[in-house]
Amino acid sequence: MLEDVKKVVAVASGKGGVGKSTVTANLALAVAAKGFKVGLLDADVYGPSQALMLGVADGVRPQTTHGNNFGPIEAQGLYTMSMAYLVTEKTPMVWRGPMVSGAFQQMLTQTDWPELDYLFIDMPPGTGDIQLTLAQKVQVSGAVIVTTPQDIALLDAKKGIEMFRKVKIPVLGVVENMSLHTCSECGHTEPVFGEGGGDRIAKEYDTVLLGQLPLTSTIREQADSGKPSVVAEPEGQIAGFFSEIADNVIAQLAETEQDVPTITFGD
Structure with a gap:
């Protein structure tokens, strides 16, 4: 159950298209590769992608356990849960906010998570219902913000940082994705989306640049x-890049001193 999870980490972005889900999957796998027991919750109810990324076939469904809870699906050594396991890949989720929040809360609290060192949550982009539900229901150990160097992505990333701070969730740092592109023909490297954005936003909000990933x-x-x-x-x-980011996330979590998440069922 969730109370058996030592640390909950939200991976978020202010906007879509910055590679947040890919970063989340690789980050969780990189932490697991260091010998930790890791879970991954795909909280993007409208566009779940972790099942595809982790090689889980369409049609795989979680087993129900005592009290109508779900048993997590094991994939690539991770314990996972996703809306993709509950519907077909062609089923659109035409839901209003309260229904989305309810589905997220059910996956979060009614999954029989084993004893985990870390549970990574792939958040939907933006600062909406699911983000608020998470802040209200769970003591989150920290949040990782994923962005690209371009100005519009950085603007939305700032909103994400501000949102987490308002709900008292520590921001562990920023991952700058698509930082540099190396031409496969000539080997020339250039910052296609600009440069230094992740570092600037980290300094502005007194947090750290957890790492940079190339555009490849x-x-x-x-x-x-x-x-x-x-x-x-x-x-x-x-x-190797993801391993370094994982080391930095683990180090930042050690500084938060928030070890055991607790559930509160208030409104």
Whole structure:
């Protein structure tokens, strides 16, 4: 159950399209590769993607346990739960906010999570109902903000940081995705979406730059194939980047001194 989870970490972005879900999957796998027991909750009810990224076939359903709870699906060594396990991949979730919040709360609190060192939550983009529900129901150990260097993404990332601070969730730091692109033909490297944005926003909000990731088709291709970079090429450069980010997240969590999440059932 959730009370058996030592640390809950939200991975969020102010806007979609910055690679948040890919970062979440690889980050969770990188932490697991260090010997920790890790869970991953796909909280993007409208657009769940973790099942595809972790190689879980469409049609796989969680087993119900005592009290109509769900048993998590094990994938790539992670304990996972997602709306993708409860509907078909072609089923659109045409729901209003309260229904989405209810579905998220059910997946969070009615999954029979085993004893976990870390539970990573792949948050939907933005600052809406699910973010508020999470803050109200669980003591979250910290939040990781994913952004790209471009100004519009940084603007939305700032809103995400402000939102977490308002609900008293520590911001562990910023991951800057798509930082540099290296041409496969000539080897020239350039910052396609600008440079230094992640570092600037980290300094502005007195947090840290957890790491930078390159703009490369390999990361996307491996995630789409159901084997994210950390498991597809565990000794590769990309896995190394994620390993460093995982080390930094673990170090930041150690400073928060918030060890055991507790559930509150108030309104």
